[in-house]
Amino acid sequence: xxxxxxxxxxxxxxxxxxxxxxxxxxxxxxxxxxxxxxxxxxxxxxxxxxxxxxxxxxxxxxxxxxxxxxxxxxxxxxxxxxxxxxxxxxxxxxxxxxxxxxxxxxxxxxxxxxxxxxxxxxxxxxxxxxxxxxxxxxxxxxxxxxxxxxxxxxxxxxxxxxxxxxxxxxxxxxxxxxxxxxxxxxxxxxxxxxxxxxxxxxxxxxxxxxxxxxxxxxxxxxxxxxxxxxxxxxxxxxxxxxxxxxxxxxxxxxxxxxxxxxxxxxxxxxxxxxxxxxxxxxxxxxxxxxxxxxxxxxxxxxxxxxxxxxxxxxxxxxxxxxxxxxxxxxxxxxxxxxxxxxxxxxxxxxxxxxxxxxxxxxxxx
Amino acid sequence: xxxxxxxxxxxxxxxxxxxxxxxxxxxxxxxxxxxxxxxxxxxxxxxxxxxxxxxxxxxxxxxxxxxxxxxxxxxxxxxxxxxxxxxxxxxxxxxxxxxxxxxxxxxxxxxxxxxxxxxxxxxxxxxxxxxxxxxxxxxxxxxxxxxxxxxxxxxxx
Numbered sequence: 001x002x003x004x005x006x007x008x009x010x011x012x013x014x015x016x017x018x019x020x021x022x023x024x025x026x027x028x029x030x031x032x033x034x035x036x037x038x039x040x041x042x043x044x045x046x047x048x049x050x051x052x053x054x055x056x057x058x059x060x061x062x063x064x065x066x067x068x069x070x071x072x073x074x075x076x077x078x079x080x081x082x083x084x085x086x087x088x089x090x091x092x093x094x095x096x097x098x099x100x101x102x103x104x105x106x107x108x109x110x111x112x113x114x115x116x117x118x119x120x121x122x123x124x125x126x127x128x129x130x131x132x133x134x135x136x137x138x139x140x141x142x143x144x145x146x147x148x149x150x151x152x153x154x155x156x157x158x159x160x161x162x163x164x165x166x167x168x169x170x171x172x173x174x175x176x177x178x179x180x181x182x183x184x185x186x187x188x189x190x191x192x193x194x195x196x197x198x199x200x201x202x203x204x205x206x207x208x209x210x211x212x213x214x215x216x217x218x219x220x221x222x223x224x225x226x227x228x229x230x231x232x233x234x235x236x237x238x239x240x241x242x243x244x245x246x247x248x249x250x251x252x253x254x255x256x257x258x259x260x261x262x263x264x265x266x267x268x269x270x271x272x273x274x275x276x277x278x279x280x281x282x283x284x285x286x287x288x289x290x291x292x293x294x295x296x297x298x299x300x301x302x303x304x305x306x307x308x309x310x311x312x313x314x315x316x317x318x319x320x321x322x323x324x325x326x327x328x329x330x331x332x333x334x335x336x337x338x339x340x341x342x343x344x345x346x347x348x349x350x351x352x353x354x355x356x357x358x359x360x361x362x363x364x365x
Numbered sequence: 366x367x368x369x370x371x372x373x374x375x376x377x378x379x380x381x382x383x384x385x386x387x388x389x390x391x392x393x394x395x396x397x398x399x400x401x402x403x404x405x406x407x408x409x410x411x412x413x414x415x416x417x418x419x420x421x422x423x424x425x426x427x428x429x430x431x432x433x434x435x436x437x438x439x440x441x442x443x444x445x446x447x448x449x450x451x452x453x454x455x456x457x458x459x460x461x462x463x464x465x466x467x468x469x470x471x472x473x474x475x476x477x478x479x480x481x482x483x484x485x486x487x488x489x490x491x492x493x494x495x496x497x498x499x500x501x502x503x504x505x506x507x508x509x510x511x512x513x514x515x516x517x518x519x520x521x522x
Binding site: 004005006008028030031032035036038039048050052074076099100101102103105106235236237 | 384385406407408411414417420421422423425427430431433477491492493495496497
């Protein structure tokens with residue numbers, strides 16, 4: 001490892017000044033990702049400004065509804081918080097599906113948001129990687145790309161964002177509070193992350209020296225009916241191949257509002273606006289024995305699926321409408337050599353999560 | 366730099382700590398506490414699990430400077446004088462130790478699980494220990510040991 005300097009931040013503004021004024025400086029949160037990267041040589045800072053003890057460790061209700069989550073709140077504390085579990089179950093479920101207990105006990109809100117991709121080529125300094133060393137090329141493009149992106153990728157980078165929490169925050173329309181050299185500002189989480197384009201070295205729109213101080217959740221009644229499902233290689237402690245975060249609202253037997261985001265498919269949490277549009281107006285068949293209750297996701301699904309407007313007009317079942325909504329979002333998906341399975345997996349996971357939420361809705365009405 | 370923190374109840378100062386080194390390195394190489402094991406160094410295996418301010422964490426991913434003023438408890442701090450902790454006894458009795466490398470991390474993590482949840486289901490045990498890898502794949506006996514420790518804990522209450 002290279003020589004580096006370590007400083008405990010005295011206060012937020014001085015921390016921002018210290019990092020902004022030095023190109024080789026980095027903020028240190030809990031370190032679960034950065035300390036690993038120091039050892040691997042993936043990150044080579046010459047100054048670490050430790051911000052983990054700054055007073056951002058509270059979860060507070062906001063006037064007018066919603067929650068403010070401090071940047072230094074531990075993932076385990078956030079997942080266990082009664083208000084999160086009651087009003088934003090998708091967030092608690094996403095957090096608990098990530099990492100291991102020991103890592104959740106350390107990892108912070110801001111650190112989770114800013115963790116780097118787990119693309120094996122990014123983490124291996126002996127291989128070319130445009131994200132780690134711009135201009136060197138992308139090893140995953142022609143390499144082992146089973147875990148990589150099917151949406152929004154570029155010829156320069158096919159990495160995916162690894163966070164589960166960020167996928168949940170994306171359906172909740174969370175806002176990220178940032179302190180920079182120019183003062184405080186707020187960035188909607190749907191605008192925080194970038195697609196790789198020709199600058200895959202930049203994961204987010206943040207500038208060097210910008211410090212995340214909190215994440216604000218809006219008051220969102222429909223989020224009480226929300227869920228997160230993660231599909232991975234083993235039952236626990238693995239990154240997502242595909243994940244789905246969703247919240248739905250049903251009135252008079254039809255979906256009136258829906259929010260869905262995919263994880264594991266893109267360089268950022270993928271908010272599924274097209275699928276949401278297709279879901280609005282879908283009739284929910286609630287009678288016992290109907291397709292919602294009995295159809296299985298194991299049933300054969302035609303490749304590509306039939307496009308549908310989601311109007312539920314032509315005598316289609318709810319499950320068929322859900323599949324059509326997923327297909328509307330996945331129509332632009334472009335698989336690589338080893339990850340075509342992600343497209344049907346994303347569709348099936350989407351249908352399973354939505355069906356679960358609609359059944360829950362039916363049971364509570 | 367100098368780092369001062371509490372280890373197993375005793376306040377200690379360590380000098381000449383390099384800014385980039387981990388808590389695990391400080392414990393093992395500078396303080397003579399080799400109980401927490403150095404295996405993957407990436408937070409993947411849980412062999413280095415120690416309590417930090419009462420919560421089990423991977424010591425390999427904590428930068429040394431971050432423990433200033435805080436409280437660490439390692440596997441060496443679980444026994445009560447000459448008497449092993451019930452979790453340690455259960456691991457011995459069940460033969461849950463094969464090569465032994467993952468054992469200290471599993472014991473600290475099990476200790477934390479049973480403090481929070483004295484009578485865990487098998488699913489809860491598996492989830493709680495998901496971040497602790499046994500390369501000998503001795504998981505059945507490890508589960509036996511956790512169940513035995515739990516039964517004694519609940520039986521004693």
